[in-house]
Amino acid sequence: MTRLDADTGAMPSGSLKAFAELLDRLVLTPSRNGKLRLIATYLADTPDPDRGIALAILAGELSLKAVKANLFRTLAEEHIDPILFRLSYDYVGDLAETVSLVWPQKADNAGSLGLADCVARLEALTRAEAPAVVADLLDRLNPAGRWALIKLATGGLRIGISARLTKQALALYGGKDVAEIEELWHGLKIPYGDLFAWLEGGEKPKNTIIAGFSPVMLSHPLDAALLSNLDLRDYQAEWKWDGIRVQAVGQQGVARLYSRSGEDISGAFPDVVEAIDFDAVIDGELLARVPKTGRTGTFSDLQQRLNRKTVSSTLLAKYPVMVRAYDLLRLDGEDLRERPLSERRERLDTFIANLDSDRFDISPALEIPDAAALSALRANPPEPPIEGVMLKRRDAPYVAGRPKGQWWKWKRDPFNVDAVLMYAQRGHGKRSGIYSDFTFGVWQDGETGLQLVPVGKAYFGFTDAELAELDRFVRNNTVERYGPVRSVRAEPQHGLVLEIAFEGLNRSKRHRSGVAMRFPRISRIRWDKKPIEADRIGALEILLD
Amino acid sequence: MRASELLTVTDSGLYCPPGGFYIDPDRPVDRALVTHGHADHARSGHAHVMATQQTLDIMKIRYGAGFAGAEQAASYGNDLNVGGVHVKFVPAGHILGAAQIVLEFEGVRIVVSGDYKRAPDPTCEPFEPVPCDIFITEATFGLPVFSHPPVVEEIGKLTTSVTDFPERTHVIGAYSLGKAQRLIALLRDNGHDAPIFVHGALERLNAYYVSQGIELGDIRLVANSSAEEMRGAVVIAPPSALGDRWMRRFDDPLPGFASGWMQIRARRRQRGVELPLTLSDHIDWPDLTATISEIGPGEVWVTHGREEATVRWCELNGIKAQPLSLLGFEDEAE
Numbered sequence: 099m100t101r102l103d104a105d106t107g108a109m110p111s112g113s114l115k116a117f118a119e120l121l122d123r124l125v126l127t128p129s130r131n132g133k134l135r136l137i138a139t140y141l142a143d144t145p146d147p148d149r150g151i152a153l154a155i156l157a158g159e160l161s162l163k164a165v166k167a168n169l170f171r172t173l174a175e176e177h178i179d180p181i182l183f184r185l186s187y188d189y190v191g192d193l194a195e196t197v198s199l200v201w202p203q204k205a206d207n208a209g210s211l212g213l214a215d216c217v218a219r220l221e222a223l224t225r226a227e228a229p230a231v232v233a234d235l236l237d238r239l240n241p242a243g244r245w246a247l248i249k250l251a252t253g254g255l256r257i258g259i260s261a262r263l264t265k266q267a268l269a270l271y272g273g274k275d276v277a278e279i280e281e282l283w284h285g286l287k288i289p290y291g292d293l294f295a296w297l298e299g300g301e302k303p304k305n306t307i308i309a310g311f312s313p314v315m316l317s318h319p320l321d322a323a324l325l326s327n328l329d330l331r332d333y334q335a336e337w338k339w340d341g342i343r344v345q346a347v348g349q350q351g352v353a354r355l356y357s358r359s360g361e362d363i364s365g366a367f368p369d370v371v372e373a374i375d376f377d378a379v380i381d382g383e384l385l386a387r388v389p390k391t392g393r394t395g396t397f398s399d400l401q402q403r404l405n406r407k408t409v410s411s412t413l414l415a416k417y418p419v420m421v422r423a424y425d426l427l428r429l430d431g432e433d434l435r436e437r438p439l440s441e442r443r444e445r446l447d448t449f450i451a452n453l454d455s456d457r458f459d460i461s462p463a464l465e466i467p468d469a470a471a472l473s474a475l476r477a478n479p480p481e482p483p484i485e486g487v488m489l490k491r492r493d494a495p496y497v498a499g500r501p502k503g504q505w506w507k508w509k510r511d512p513f514n515v516d517a518v519l520m521y522a523q524r525g526h527g528k529r530s531g532i533y534s535d536f537t538f539g540v541w542q543d544g545e546t547g548l549q550l551v552p553v554g555k556a557y558f559g560f561t562d563a564e565l566a567e568l569d570r571f572v573r574n575n576t577v578e579r580y581g582p583v584r585s586v587r588a589e590p591q592h593g594l595v596l597e598i599a600f601e602g603l604n605r606s607k608r609h610r611s612g613v614a615m616r617f618p619r620i621s622r623i624r625w626d627k628k629p630i631e632a633d634r635i636g637a638l639e640i641l642l643d
Numbered sequence: 644m645r646a647s648e649l650l651t652v653t654d655s656g657l658y659c660p661p662g663g664f665y666i667d668p669d670r671p672v673d674r675a676l677v678t679h680g681h682a683d684h685a686r687s688g689h690a691h692v693m694a695t696q697q698t699l700d701i702m703k704i705r706y707g708a709g710f711a712g713a714e715q716a717a718s719y720g721n722d723l724n725v726g727g728v729h730v731k732f733v734p735a736g737h738i739l740g741a742a743q744i745v746l747e748f749e750g751v752r753i754v755v756s757g758d759y760k761r762a763p764d765p766t767c768e769p770f771e772p773v774p775c776d777i778f779i780t781e782a783t784f785g786l787p788v789f790s791h792p793p794v795v796e797e798i799g800k801l802t803t804s805v806t807d808f809p810e811r812t813h814v815i816g817a818y819s820l821g822k823a824q825r826l827i828a829l830l831r832d833n834g835h836d837a838p839i840f841v842h843g844a845l846e847r848l849n850a851y852y853v854s855q856g857i858e859l860g861d862i863r864l865v866a867n868s869s870a871e872e873m874r875g876a877v878v879i880a881p882p883s884a885l886g887d888r889w890m891r892r893f894d895d896p897l898p899g900f901a902s903g904w905m906q907i908r909a910r911r912r913q914r915g916v917e918l919p920l921t922l923s924d925h926i927d928w929p930d931l932t933a934t935i936s937e938i939g940p941g942e943v944w945v946t947h948g949r950e951e952a953t954v955r956w957c958e959l960n961g962i963k964a965q966p967l968s969l970l971g972f973e974d975e976a977e
Contacts, residue, residue, distance in 0.1 A: 123917075125912075126917045127917055135808075179955065179956075179959055182956065183787075185952045189788065189907075190909075191909060195907070199787070199788035199790065199906070524886055524915060526898075530896055531885070531887060531891050531896075532891065582913075582914075
């Protein structure tokens with residue numbers, strides 16, 4: 099990104115401009131590998147401390163709310179007629195972008211402003227000096243840089259990549275295992291000088307954090323054929339809970355809750371964190387609890403609590419959560435990860451018995467005399483938040499990552515629904531030029547009789563040959579085009595029925611149908627069915643409770 | 644004579660009553676003066692066409708030999724007389740052969756700019772400002788948000804991406820006439836010597852540009868090349884080809900689009916491209932306002948695009964201005 103010759107581009111590598119261009123390219127690059135490489139290349143080309151600031155922004159560790167968006171409008175209108183500004187804003191539709199584009203270009207020094215320098219000035223900003231400082235920063239940038247500055251200063255930067263992806267880019271850049279980076283992460287400080295030094299061949303930073311994260315152990319998928327090769331006596335069986343994997347950590351009075359990729363999610367779950375009054379590391383599943391009954395709720399209930407930075411007391415009372423523990427990694431300063439599961443499990447049993455049972459209980463071990471019993475349990479789970487069964491080797495130590503032959507997951511069969519293809523969108527990369535993202539709907543009673551309402555989107559599950567047939571159907575049955583999207587004929591007697599397999603259903607206010615599918619994919623193309631034979635919304639609604 | 648009597652807006656486009664001719668009419672007429680070869684300006688079926696030799700050649704390539712009853716070539720800067728009106732063709736800097744048309748009659752001078760730009764373009768003569776009473780300007784990008792970045796920066800984005808993703812074929816959508824050849828020429832100026840592969844729709848126009856002395860370097864047809872040969876190369880195609888089955892011949896293509904609209908983020912997402920290049924053959928806002936100031940016309944008439952903002956700017960700067968309601972269309976592929 100920074101390889102223009104000095105006489106042509108003049109882009110100092112640590113500039114806000116270079117960072118803005120990275121953001122622009124990340125947004126438009128659909129493939130995960132492409133994003134990883136863009137970030138890794140940027141980190142390689144950018145000096146300290148600018149790359150460290152960039153990393154903090156990408157990983158969501160640094161966000162500013164230094165300035166209100168309206169200040170930028172006021173500043174812009176000092177340079178431009180309000181009517182011209184309004185016409186511009188009407189066309190562009192985004193205030194930050196409009197200001198970034200109409201701001202008068204000072205050609206001589208555009209692009210020279212460093213990212214770290216810029217963030218430092220924004221962090222130190224007082225209200226009185228804000229207009230002058232911000233105007234000066236805008237003067238020293240190009241449009242892409244101004245856009246990034248405004249989004250950054252107002253806390254409105256949406257990058258659309260996960261913290262985990264950022265850590266994977268670091269792993270790629272330094273040739274390290276991502277687990278090592280996750281373990282260190284919370285002990286590191288912006289701008290991560292010691293981290294970069296290690297990634298470039300220097301010494302590994304010491305992990306000094308209290309109540310840090312331990313990278314988690316993951317399982318491999320199991321099926322009936324693989325199962326027949328296992329001696330079940332060597333394994334402990336458990337339910338596979340349908341919540342989110344968490345790690346509850348207490349150490350020297352510090353309590354934290356982490357996601358499976360090591361993100362600190364303590365802020366969203368104060369009810370659980372409050373109950374971490376021990377010195378231990380528990381691996382388990384975060385589940386919703388139905389108030390007063392002690393029963394666990396559905397994933398849909400749990401969703402009310404996800405993706406929040408903070409949480410209101412109303413929400414805490416209405417949707418309480420708990421941790422169902424299945425492993426113990428550390429207890430009173432003793433690292434148990436090298437011990438076999440059977441021993442860790444015994445210690446966990448005793449330990450959990452002394453905790454607040456509203457917040458912590460144990461994932462029970464299941465009796466499985468033979469493979470048939472396991473299949474039966476998997477097919478008929480007793481409670482809603484179960485999505486299958488787990489097998490774990492009794493003699494296995496706790497190993498970060500996905501070691502072979504230790505832990506197995508066997509998910510319940512997916513749900514199926516017959517839906518009607520409504521829209522198709524062109525894919526990217528190897529699929530560019532092919533309609534490969536499909537939006538489908540089911541029937542619902544509307545004001546004018548039966549209407550299709552979209553319930554999901556799927557872009558895999560089919561073979562290359564089936565994709566070619568789907569693509570042909572879309573091209574031959576297009577009704578309207580909107581950019582890369584086409585709507586297709588979807589009438590009671592003419593259209594395409596798709597059998598959709600999915601893992602579960604959540605309530606959703608964002609979807610017109612009121613439901614959102616988890617992991618939908620196309621399991622079969624029903625060329626033999628007419629759209630009117632597809633399912634009604636009722637077939638999905640009964641799955642919600 | 645009043646200017647509105649020298650040039651009026653009709654259903655067929657701009658008409659000059661004293662000279663008895665139209666400029667860029669959008670339906671067949673008896674006598675047409677054509678500014679340049681893009682399809683919304685140059686149509687087939689007129690009885691008489693006057694244009695630069697290059698515009699006439701381009702029309703012949705696109706429409707076939709019988710594109711007009713009779714044709715007359717106008718050289719840049721030559722003084723001509725059409726039905727008693729003094730006419731002159733002056734370079735517009737838009738594409739090869741593009742001209743502004745200067746009309747003069749009974750002491751009134753009108754400049755019809757057609758489409759024009761001031762940004763560097765190795766494939767055509769640069770725009771020449773002509774002092775006049777009435778300046779008729781396009782306003783495709785007539786909003787303060789359109790300040791097109793330096794050309795060298797945009798070309799740099801493409802060459803950097805080729806370096807960063809050497810296994811992906813960079814397929815760039817570019818308008819077949821003008822934009823495609825300019826993009827190739829700019830790449831060559833920037834030191835990109837590798838073969839450039841092109842869609843069949845560009846073949847004849849490329850050959851014509853080369854015959855006019857414009858160096859395009861090693862150009863090969865996509866149809867004659869394997870996916871292997873094109874890996875890591877730049878491919879140039881008409882924008883519509885990017886959504887077409889045609890794209891399937893490439894291994895993991897990286898789609899791009901060279902257009903003035905790519906400056907706006909929503910437009911990039913809408914196009915679904917990974918590499919937007921802001922490269923326009925139309926005038927952007929800073930150049931538009933600077934050109935009006937430089938020419939200093941008594942009055943500005945604004946055609947296709949965002950007339951409202953351009954007229955507003957003229958009013959703020961004490962220049963009389965009005966929108967001309969010409970039937971044009973949004974130039975999406977620009």
